[in-house]
Amino acid sequence: MVVSMKERVEATSSASNINKFGSEESLFDKNFKVVFVLGGPGSGKGTQCANIVKHYGFTHLSAGDLLREEIKSGSKSGGMIKNLMKEGQIVPSEVTVKLLLRAMLESGNDKFLIDGFPRNEENRVAFENLTNIEPEFVLFFDCSVKEMERRILNRKQGRDDDNMETIRKRFEVFNESTLPVIEGYNCKGKIRKIDADKPVDEVFENVKAIFSEFGIEEVSYKKTNIRAIMGFERIMCLIKWLSNVKKIFTKKILRYL
Numbered sequence: 001m002v003v004s005m006k007e008r009v010e011a012t013s014s015a016s017n018i019n020k021f022g023s024e025e026s027l028f029d030k031n032f033k034v035v036f037v038l039g040g041p042g043s044g045k046g047t048q049c050a051n052i053v054k055h056y057g058f059t060h061l062s063a064g065d066l067l068r069e070e071i072k073s074g075s076k077s078g079g080m081i082k083n084l085m086k087e088g089q090i091v092p093s094e095v096t097v098k099l100l101l102r103a104m105l106e107s108g109n110d111k112f113l114i115d116g117f118p119r120n121e122e123n124r125v126a127f128e129n130l131t132n133i134e135p136e137f138v139l140f141f142d143c144s145v146k147e148m149e150r151r152i153l154n155r156k157q158g159r160d161d162d163n164m165e166t167i168r169k170r171f172e173v174f175n176e177s178t179l180p181v182i183e184g185y186n187c188k189g190k191i192r193k194i195d196a197d198k199p200v201d202e203v204f205e206n207v208k209a210i211f212s213e214f215g216i217e218e219v220s221y222k223k224t225n226i227r228a229i230m231g232f233e234r235i236m237c238l239i240k241w242l243s244n245v246k247k248i249f250t251k252k253i254l255r256y257l
């Protein structure tokens with residue numbers, strides 16, 4: 001069955017539709033490149049992802065950011081997401097996977113850094129069943145609890161969950177739910193562990209070595225940035241708009257000739 005891009009987005013637009021095309025049918029092109037980025041809260045995932053975007057042209061999708069945007073959007077599930085995040089708990093996969101798939105399809109890119117996901121087995125299975133995508137590798141930012149605590153308390157982004165009580169719960173959830181996922185990927189030889197206690201630049205040097213191990217080359221800064229920031233579809237939209245503007249001006253000028 002050939003599935004159009006529009007149908008794919010629609011298929012992810014409601015939780016009950018999520019398996020509309022059957023689990024054995026991939027909704028995605030097989031050549032999508034996905035790297036999962038895992039690590040405890042405050043281990044530096046977002047910081048390193050920003051560096052990777054600049055150097056390698058991946059689109060950064062933070063599961064946590066997408067969930068926070070969903071709360072802000074005032075959607076039906078916003079209240080439930082907000083309560084779970086405040087408690088340091090993991091949001092049901094159907095919500096998170098839907099947001100990730102939509103963002104992937106809308107980006108127009110084919111290389112994704114998926115940050116803070118899969119956070120538990122349920123996340124992993126839901127994503128895999130729907131997309132048939134296996135990550136190229138999984139970056140694991142291994143950081144001491146003391147350092148993660150220090151970083152979160154200094155982060156000051158006004159997040160509801162960056163307080164001592166919720167931080168403790170998030171560490172527990174990480175140990176109970178995320179570490180087993182990391183162990184599973186480790187058995188498959190997919191984990192690339194990085195000492196994340198080190199300064200940002202040193203951590204990034206280690207990240208670069210891993211990308212080079214997988215033959216992923218750095219791309220030119222300009223090209224990476226424009227595509228990562230705007231996305232292919234928005235660039236096309238801008239080009240269309242500019243050509244319309246040009247037509248209007250040409251017509252107006254012709255009228256005066």
Ligand SMILES: Nc1ncnc2c1ncn2[C@@H]1O[C@H](COP(=O)(O)OP(=O)(O)O)[C@@H](O)[C@H]1O
Binds near residue numbers: 040043047201
């Ligand atoms: N290697 C590092 N050394 C010191 N501070 C760091 C390092 N990496 C990130 N930080 C800082 O720690 C905080 C948490 O980092 P962040 O990237 O938001 O972590 P995560 O996405 O894993 O929660 C941020 O304020 C960031 O600037």
Ligand SMILES: Nc1ccn([C@H]2C[C@H](O)[C@@H](COP(=O)(O)OP(=O)(O)O)O2)c(=O)n1
Binds near residue numbers: 045085090091092161
């Ligand atoms: N796959 C995910 C990712 C994040 N969440 C929720 C639960 C997490 O405690 C919060 C915040 O995650 P985020 O990755 O933004 O931040 P930390 O790594 O915890 O600093 O979002 C989730 O439920 N499922």
